[in-house]
Amino acid sequence: MxxxxxxxxxxxxxxxxxxxxxxxxxxxxxxxxxxxxxxxxxxxxxxxxxxxxxxxxxxxxxxxxxxAELSPDRPVAGSPEEVAELLLTSLADKLSTDMSGTLAMLRSMLTHPDAGEEVRVAVTEQQRQVAAAIPAEDAVLRAGLIGALTLGTVIGRHLLQLDGVRDAEVTDIVEVLRPAVHAIAGVGPAPEAAGTPAS
Amino acid sequence: MxxxxxxxxxxxxxxxxxxxxxxxxxxxxxxxxxxxxxxxxxxxxxxxxxxxxxxxxxxxxxxxxxxAELSPDRPVAGSPEEVAELLLTSLADKLSTDMSGTLAMLRSMLTHPDAGEEVRVAVTEQQRQVAAAIPAEDAVLRAGLIGALTLGTVIGRHLLQLDGVRDAEVTDIVEVLRPAVHAIAGVGPAPEAAGTPAS
DNA sequence: CATTTCAGTCAACATCCGTAGACTGAAATG
DNA sequence: CATTTCAGTCTACGGATGTTGACTGAAATG
The missing domain is CATH 1.10.10.60 (Homeodomain-like)
Known part of the structure; x- marks a missing residue:
């Protein structure tokens, strides 16, 4: 005692x-x-x-x-295929990590001007890098739409908690999104039908 | 006088x-x-x-x-290809219409519980219909991710105003997103290479 | 014209918020 | 032990907000 x-x-x-x-x-x-x-x-x-x-x-x-903080995106570069894969890895991070600091930022981005700007800047920076790797006139649009897809997926999973997205395995989400990201990036069908392609 | x-x-x-x-x-x-x-x-x-x-x-x-109101989504049904095209038409509406009532709802959905629920319910209903048309085990996930893509695109264009997305022509956005939506819906490549396929 | 209805105005209340500052007591310091 | 530092507590101020209710004057009504 x-x-x-x-x-x-x-x-x-x-x-x-x-x-x-x-x-x-x-x-x-x-x-x-x-x-x-x-x-x-x-x-x-x-x-x-x-x-x-x-x-x-x-x-x-x-x-x-x-x-409130956005975990910094790792820089992406390379061929469109490589960039797409890097983006999918980055997305996987955003879907699995704890993220409560990131969620604080995302939750407020539509109503708190500073938070909105911070998200906008972060997305725009990644968009810039992706666009640089895409050989097309509308590269900026394509890169922006990949950013929108990423944002929507994170929002749908963690903030709106959509059925099927909330509880899905991260790998399953990435699997489903892979051909979509490749398509928006302007490359042909996904490199492999299923499974993460080895080196 | x-x-x-x-x-x-x-x-x-x-x-x-x-x-x-x-x-x-x-x-x-x-x-x-x-x-x-x-x-x-x-x-x-x-x-x-x-x-x-x-x-x-x-x-x-x-x-x-x-x-604050979400313009009701028209019901979607048919083959996966048809559903994908209907969703793209629906998306085009959301990207072009005036929408200030919808934006009021979307702007508040992350911080106002009622608004969040309303968006969630609307997305979930559309998701249900889309999932019913997709012949796959993970149909609900796929439908949810299409919803997330839609949501992200609308947010990116009207609320965050991402470069390249803010000012793009609606038809260009739909063009870029078509193969992505088809891919997530689980169908092969887009029906046609470019242009809206006739009947 | 006498009366009623009601659009529009004004002032105030109760509450909640971010924030500031005084105060207390124990730990650190010499 | 005497003194200083500072973590923690308490109270209050100034401002903003949603909401209420009394009041005014003109249009509608008979």
Whole structure:
């Protein structure tokens, strides 16, 4: 019944509290978006005080900027076929990873101007790279539509939770989407009928 | 200098005011979403008073429900090829029509639970019909991914305004997406190489 | 013309939010 | 031990929002 032999130091205590706040913020922003998530709710969920949240993170906007993040897309390049495969791998990441930080951003992208811009910039950058690899007049459009397909799939799975998409295996989704991505990228049918083609 | 010969009757006046309010609400909800659109802003944009908006439409939620609407999808059926073509026609509608009522709904779907449910139900219904026409074990997944592609395309064009997608001709988008939709629907390559196939 | 109806206006209320600042007590420091 | 630092708590302010209700004046009604 003695007191804890290793009581956390003050610095450690603070780190834990900050972490609890960040976790709660990520979760609530992802679940309800920026506007409907209140500092008070974050504080309650983190079992602390609104004042502390402000003192540690400055403002609601700064807290949001801290936890809402798009995991950076890896650069894509090569032949259209290679680019398509890289995009499918990238999509697989987005469908499997935890992503609550990303979901916070995506959830708010249609109503929070900053979040919308951030998503737009990220998609546009990937679009630019993809377009550069597609030999066609309408390369930008094609790349943009691949971005739209990606975005729609992530939204459908994680935010709208569409039947069949919500619970599907990531590999199955990629399988179904492979010929579609290849088609939009302007290449012929998928390299192989089924299974991820080896090297 | 005489007074207007045909001064609008009181009933007519009211109809005009209601129409101004509805127009303003549609526009503002579409531009900023539910939470960031205030009754006061709607009233100002409609050149009236917040109290009047309340008296005519009851509450902010009712006003939103009145102007935010998904134009009903026409039923789709037939062979996978036919269904794919019907979906592309439906998509073309969604990309060209004015749509500010639809945009009000879509803009809010990620942050306003009711709007999210309404979109989900609409997509799910179309998904059900499409899945019924696809002879495959994973028909529901495939139909869901076509829904995701559609949703992503509309979002990319009207809400995120992606480069190349924002300004593209509707027919060009449909052209690029045709083989993709056919591929996801599980049919072979598009029926024709280019141009809308005649009957 | 007398009366009623009602579109439109105005002011206020209750609530919630982000945020600021004073305060407390225990841990760190010398 | 005396002093300082600082994590954590509490209270309150200023502003915005949805919503309500009283009021006004002109159009409709008989």
């Amino acid at each position: 003695a007191a804890d032999p290793t009581r956390p130091s003050r610095a450690e205590q603070r780190r834990q509290t900050e972490a609890r706040i960040l976790d709660a913020a990520r979760r609530l922003f992802a679940a309800s978006g920026f506007d409907r998530t209140t500092i008070r709710a974050v504080a309650t969920a983190a079992d602390t005080d609104p004042g502390l949240v402000m003192r540690y993170f400055g403002s609601k906007d700064e807290l949001f900027a801290r936890v | 005489a007074a207007d010969p045909t001064r609008p009757s009181r009933a007519e006046q009211r109809r005009q005011t209601e129409a101004r309010i509805l127009d303003a609400a549609r526009r503002l909800f579409a531009a900023s979403g539910f939470d960031r659109t205030t009754i006061r802003a709607v009233a100002t944009a409609a050149d009236t008073d917040p109290g009047l908006v309340m008296r005519y439409f009851g509450s902010k939620d009712e006003l939103f429900a009145r102007v």
